[in-house]
Amino acid sequence: RRCNLTACSSKYVLSQMHPMWQGPLAVPGGDRQSPIDIVVRKSVFDSELKPLVTDYDPDTCQQIWNNGYSFLVEYDDTTDKSTLKGGPLQDKFRLCQFHFHWGESNAWGSEHTVDRRLFPAELHLVHWNSDKYSLFEEAVMEDNGLAVIGVFLKVGKRHEGLQKLVDALPTIRHKDSVVEFTRFDPACLLPTNTDNYWTYHGSLTTPPLTESVSWIVMKQHIEVSHDQLAVFRSLLFTSAEEEVQKSMVNNFRVQQPLRGRTVRSSFT
Ligand SMILES: NS(=O)(=O)c1cccc(F)c1F
Numbered sequence: 188r189r190c191n192l193t194a195c196s197s198k199y200v201l202s203q204m205h206p207m208w209q210g211p212l213a214v215p216g217g218d219r220q221s222p223i224d225i226v227v228r229k230s231v232f233d234s235e236l237k238p239l240v241t242d243y244d245p246d247t248c249q250q251i252w253n254n255g256y257s258f259l260v261e262y263d264d265t266t267d268k269s270t271l272k273g274g275p276l277q278d279k280f281r282l283c284q285f286h287f288h289w290g291e292s293n294a295w296g297s298e299h300t301v302d303r304r305l306f307p308a309e310l311h312l313v314h315w316n317s318d319k320y321s322l323f324e325e326a327v328m329e330d331n332g333l334a335v336i337g338v339f340l341k342v343g344k345r346h347e348g349l350q351k352l353v354d355a356l357p358t359i360r361h362k363d364s365v366v367e368f369t370r371f372d373p374a375c376l377l378p379t380n381t382d383n384y385w386t387y388h389g390s391l392t393t394p395p396l397t398e399s400v401s402w403i404v405m406k407q408h409i410e411v412s413h414d415q416l417a418v419f420r421s422l423l424f425t426s427a428e429e430e431v432q433k434s435m436v437n438n439f440r441v442q443q444p445l446r447g448r449t450v451r452s453s454f455t
């Protein structure tokens with residue numbers, strides 16, 4: 188079972204798709220789209236925001252695959268074995284997958300920015316509300332259906348925990364390739380401090396762009412090496428059959444208007 192969105196059920200997908208993968212130019216009625224620029228001095232400290240509570244079971248890790256947008260590490264989300272709660276959330280959310288967005292150079296690649304600062308890449312850990320819904324596909328259509336943790340990546344020292352994932356990438360170079368991937372603990376990709384974050388109501392950043400995401404963007408980044416990031420760029424958007432191979436880079440969406448939303452911070 189795939190919890191990504193190949194078969195997009197949303198009405199948005201067919202309207203106004205422009206050539207780039209960026210999805211529709213304007214999402215009809217879209218007033219909570221993602222990603223956004225986080226203007227630090229305009230974020231509002233909320234003392235009610237709690238620390239994040241993640242409880243991930245590495246045994247629920249199943250496969251890694253190239254879906255033609257990014258590569259996804261997918262988890263068994265048929266039970267509450269890998270969960271997220273706390274933070275801004277009222278309910279318990281089940282981890283279903285994580286993936287990344289990155290650039291062709293280290294100068295850009297993230298989806299969110301902080302005071303316009305771009306990072307070379309951004310990790311998204313995708314969870315859905317298992318207190319209220321029984322499937323990801325249901326939750327993705329609801330206001331409070333998803334919670335995504337965003338973590339910025341900076342180029343620096345090698346990330347030991349990431350290497351197992353980097354070593355698997357050459358085996359899924361082409362779109363739609365999938366290999367078994369087990370016993371990976373996504374907690375190793377979180378920064379040491381997960382108490383400091385920004386949170387706002389937004390959307391998926393890839394089609395169908397549904398406005399169902401409680402975003403939790405970590406203030407502290409993680410470091411990966413230049414070579415590790417270079418392996419991300421060796422992936423391809425294209426399937427093995429296609430003549431022209433296109434390297435998978437710049438798979439980020441452009442920033443979206445804030446439309447009066449408030450970004451809250453868990454720290455002063
Ligand atoms: N880039 S993203 O985290 O917004 C995202 C992408 C695809 C499926 C999702 F459920 C999702 F949350």
Ligand SMILES: [Zn+2]
Binds near residue numbers: 286287288311392
């Ligand atoms: Zn994403």
